[in-house]
Amino acid sequence: xxLKHTAFLFLLCGTATMGGCAxxxxxxxxxxxxxxxxxxxxxxxxDAAIDDHLYFSKEASSGGRSFAGGGCGCx
Amino acid sequence: xxxxxxxxxxxxxxxxxxxxxxAAPPLDIKDFRGxxxxxxxxxxxxxxxxxxFPWMQAMEKAYQSRGLTVLAVNLDRDxxxxxxxxxxxxxxxxxxxxxxxxxxxxxKVQGMPTGLVVDRHGVVRFTHIGFRPVxxxxxxxxxxxxxxxx
Numbered sequence: 001x002x003l004k005h006t007a008f009l010f011l012l013c014g015t016a017t018m019g020g021c022a023x024x025x026x027x028x029x030x031x032x033x034x035x036x037x038x039x040x041x042x043x044x045x046x047d048a049a050i051d052d053h054l055y056f057s058k059e060a061s062s063g064g065r066s067f068a069g070g071g072c073g074c075x
Numbered sequence: 076x077x078x079x080x081x082x083x084x085x086x087x088x089x090x091x092x093x094x095x096x097x098a099a100p101p102l103d104i105k106d107f108r109g110x111x112x113x114x115x116x117x118x119x120x121x122x123x124x125x126x127x128f129p130w131m132q133a134m135e136k137a138y139q140s141r142g143l144t145v146l147a148v149n150l151d152r153d154x155x156x157x158x159x160x161x162x163x164x165x166x167x168x169x170x171x172x173x174x175x176x177x178x179x180x181x182x183k184v185q186g187m188p189t190g191l192v193v194d195r196h197g198v199v200r201f202t203h204i205g206f207r208p209v210x211x212x213x214x215x216x217x218x219x220x221x222x223x224x225x
Contacts (some may be wrong), residue, residue, distance in 0.1 A: 010122050019162075027176055027180070028151035028184055028185060028186050028189075029116070029179050029184065030152075030176070031187070032118060032120045032152060035120040061154070072122075073187075074121045074122055074205060
């Protein structure tokens with residue numbers, strides 16, 4: 001009986017969270033937030049430079065961190 | 076999209092609020108009958124939109140007498156952003172505001188900017204997503220083709 005209750009509770013929680021999948025996707029005209037300067041992956045150049053140095057000194061790798069990050073996806 | 080009646084959607088667009096400073100009257104569907112309409116969806120944060128404005132300005136100037144009407148629908152959430160953008164370009168064509176994206180949703184806008192060429196019978200003939208300055212002549216040819224029809 002107890003197990004049945006627990007299972008039901010889990011099912012309830014499961015279904016409750018499924019509502020989050022109801023509206024997937026951002027409309028093109030809602031991408032203004034992604035286009036913001038502070039949403040860029042390399043928004044902070046100093047931070048990026050320090051990271052680059054870490055990669056270089058600890059992992060002997062340089063470059064290829066990322067390309068064309070974020071943005072509004074225009075064109 | 077192609078072949079879909081757009082006049083009804085333009086009425087829809089007439090519900091949009093008009094320009095800020097000047098109290099522009101609501102769009103009248105009669106003004107669009109028999110005209111070729113270039114319908115543009117844009118936002119201030121979209122870089123290609125910035126490139127498209129001078130082009131749209133030029134197109135309106137060149138083809139207005141032959142029946143072209145340019146209608147730009149702004150999709151900024153914040154009206155102030157749009158006003159700042161417009162202050163740089165002072166477009167002579169009509170700009171309307173759709174902060175909720177209702178009209179954009181109706182036209183199934185898939186990217187910013189989206190340009191639609193609506194022929195004299197209210198049918199969407201060409202749609203292009205994005206704006207590439209190298210393709211300006213292609214866009215212009217599409218306009219000329221539709222303008223040449225009766």
